[in-house]
Amino acid sequence: MILADGKPVGYLCWQKPSEEELDAAGLACLPECLVDIDILVGELEFLGRGIGPRALTLLLAKLREEGVAFAGLGTSISNRAAIRAYEKAGFRLFREFDDPEYGPCRYMIADLRGAL
Numbered sequence: 001m002i003l004a005d006g007k008p009v010g011y012l013c014w015q016k017p018s019e020e021e022l023d024a025a026g027l028a029c030l031p032e033c034l035v036d037i038d039i040l041v042g043e044l045e046f047l048g049r050g051i052g053p054r055a056l057t058l059l060l061a062k063l064r065e066e067g068v069a070f071a072g073l074g075t076s077i078s079n080r081a082a083i084r085a086y087e088k089a090g091f092r093l094f095r096e097f098d099d100p101e102y103g104p105c106r107y108m109i110a111d112l113r114g115a116l
Helices: 021-022 053-063 081-086
Strands: 001-004 007-015 035-043 068-075 092-099 104-111
Touching: 001 053, 007 053, 035 053, 053 068, 053 081, 068 081, 068 092, 081 104
Parallel strands: 035 068
Antiparallel strands: 001 007, 007 035, 068 104, 092 104
């Protein structure tokens, strides 16, 4: 759960993606040690306040402590605000792909082996 001013405003979840999920999205070339992240900040009044990048930065620090080497996430190419937020948290473009459900997307990776 992501809290801002004590109020729930979104969530983060993470998992190791299965080979089937990666194949379906055309992302079988991702590192095996990758953890995939989903994030949502759903309260409009909290968008654009840096809450998403801050939550991701905290999660990346936790994952690094647990020995995770790479973290990744995907978003629609048209979601410029999300792409900027992910870049602020240290994610970089891995590649663009066509998601069967969402269309043209961008997959981004953070390398957790070094400093964020």
